Amino acid sequence: MKNTIDKLRKNGFLQKEEFIELIKNRNEKSFRYISKLARKEREKVFGKKVYMRGLIEFTNYCKNDCFYCGIRKSNANAQRYRLSETEILECCKMGYKIGFRTFVLQGGEDLYYNDDIICRIIEGIKKNYSNCAITLSIGEKSYESYKRFFDCGADRYLLRHETANEEHYKKLHPKELSLENRKKCLFNLKEIGYQVGCGFMVGSPYQTVENIVEDLIFIHKLKPHMIGIGPFIPHCETCFSEFQSGSVELTLFLLSVLRLMFNRVLLPSTTALGTLDLKGCEKGILAGANVVMPNLSPIAVRKKYSLYDNKIFTGDETAEYNLFLRNRIKDIGYKISEERGDYI
Ligand code: SAH
16 A cells, blocks of 8 residues: 555556545555655745635525535525625625735625626725635536636636546436536636636445545646635535535545645645534644635624535634634644735
8 A cells, every 4th residue: 555655646647546546445554654744845845834715605595506515506594695896895804904815705606796796806805805815616607608717817717626436426416417517617707817726525325435536637638726625515505415424534535636736836734624523624734735714704694605514603803713723834834824815
């Protein structure tokens, strides 16, 4: 196993069969080894820095009906909300004060926010906070829309591919959605010049180790700047309410694999990981992650952006909590950076 891990570190890639074996035969010992190498790699490039992104969940309306997602269209019990431009700017203002230099605008695919409105929001943020980066995470759009947002000042785009396997994709999504289009969007975003993030859920229903390896191979082909992975967590109002959560341990192992594949990638220790494990955030960083994404959405709407059950609910937007977070990171020997933290 050690040899395979050394090879992964050296080449940044493995043959399909080797990946499968590495994941299937993982154990405590191989995790200790791979996470140690992953930490070394991340420290070579980023030192002890952990970048902070402020997540603003600005709408939970969604025209899509992804089977796993709590804000899917057909969840009639979701209390829907939209933030106004003023409210979004207010989130940025609070975030800026406590050191955030990246704002992530995430939402369901909500056509109320047409391209003009999205551009106005981007321009509004850039006017007030010109030294900050804007990341969009608003789903699948046309090339032209992506281009407009980029020309208005958006810097990065997060669009998890969710799974790189056609069959598996169909088991997670209604027939209106296609993996082909999702991938196309990712390549369009890259072509336009965004820093692009893809990713997938670990332990989503029907996922096999072979599927995960297909994800790794797809990611290798895309060469993204950011990769978001977190455990699947069921939501009570979805088709998958009876499924089990994904494994924290496998998520951590995969974070280390990804760090060895892409030593410069921006890799968050995700909220879903922190939801399943009280120390998930720290464990993610120790496995090779170098980004945290605290929530800056207004308290009043926070619970309504419920993608899965029991999402952690902390006072992320407050100076007190931010200090607490900084201390948690410091306690494991790392340091929150107040830089924009672009891909280098
Ligand atoms: N509408 C945007 C944002 C989606 S929400 C888009 O289409 O990209 C962001 C991510 O949350 C999704 O990409 C998905 O991977 C993750 N997510 C959704 N439901 C989840 C669940 N039940 N458990 C864990 N992660 C989930």
